Amino acid sequence: MAHTHSHGIGHHEHRHHHAVTETADARKRVAIAAVLTFAFMGAEIIGGIISGSLALLADAAHMLTDAGSLALAWVGFRLAARPADGLRSFGFARFKVLAAFVNGLALLALAVWIVWEAIHRLLEPQPILGGILLGVAIAGLVVNIIAFFILHGGDHDDLNMRGAIWHVAGDLLGSVAAIVAAILILATGWTPIDPILSVVVALIIAVGGWRVTRESAHILIEGVPSGLSPDDIKKDLEANLEDAARVTHIHAWALTEQKPLVTLEVVARDGACLDTVRRAVKTRLQQQFGVSHATVEVHKAPDLP
Known part of the structure; x- marks a missing residue:
């Protein structure tokens, strides 16, 4: 019986170097996005409380989970770059998948929370200061666009990176929803638009969370990879x-x-x-x-x- 586990050394070293370079780039992109997200989160919380906007508070809550999720993604990339050892023959590579799974669950939980709060706001409408809402939402949109493009330049096939991108994309959509809500409130005074748009954003976030959770769970239970049979x-x-x-x-x-x-x-x-x-x-x-x-x-x- 011939039983082997060998690989071409030259090709293996090339792939390893390429993987290390990609991991370092992804780690840097996630770190920058995390700092931007966390830095602006406080402004959104204050703006949401003062204006009374659920859309803004939901976006701030999303940014809070994003900051933690991006930090987790950074840890995932950091550990994935560590070499194998006697106890972990494959190293820590799969920690990235675990981080993506946790981030996907966080997205789903966040979507549920936003919908729950929106239902309460629809049943008990509250006054909203459209001017403050609009100003903070525009600033948030700028920050989120910058963070999104920083992450979007990374590896789209990496589940950990895709989880991070979905978080920031949800933030970006949240800022757009808050801007639309602010404009309509200033123009018509109709405040229910705020929680309604929050639900729309929550559903989009839930779709991204489900995809990332499903794909990462499939890997964690050692399912057959896509394209292989x-x-x-x-x-x-x-x-x-x-x-x-x-x-x-x-x-x-x-x-x-x-x-x-x-x-x-x-x-x-x-x-x-x-x-x-x-x-x-x-x-x-x-x-x-x-x-x-x-x-x-x-x-x-x-x-x-």
Whole structure:
């Protein structure tokens, strides 16, 4: 039986260097966005209390959760950059996925809170100072646009980064809703628009939170990565590798959304070189399915019971 876990050293070092560079860039972007978000949060809280606007208070609450979520995302990127050790053979790479999962849950919880508060405001309307609301909301929009573009320049395939982007996008939408509410209140005096627009923003936030939570949970329970199918792998290898008589015990999962992992066993045809078959399988997996980390066991047919 040939059982290997080796990889091309040159390519591995190139990928590792590329990953470290991407992680450092993402960490810097998240840190800047976190500082901007936290710095303006206080102004929104004060403005929301003085003006009586739920839209502004909801946006301030969102910015508060964002500051914590962005800090968590930063920790995720920081830990992901640490090397593997004797207790963690894959390092801390999956902490990014865990951070994304927590951020997704935070988005869902925030959406529920906003809807709950909006219902109370609709049942018991309160006076709102449209002028203060408009001024603070415009300033918040500027801050959120800056933070959004800082994060949007990062890696969109990274779940941790996507969770951070959804948080800031929710803030941006919250600021837009507050501006619209302020203009309508100043023009018509109709205050129910404030909680109504808050609910719309909450629903958008909930969609983003559900997506991030669902995708990160799928990775955490070691579900099959998107684009990979054990059946497709089996059919492809058996059809395209002449010396692979049978492919069995296929398992596919992911360490992170960017690092799929596969293990499988191959029954080689009589007379085939086991090491040649092994290398052919690993090459096919990388070229056809984008799997660069695979554990392949190769057997001779007579070795099987």
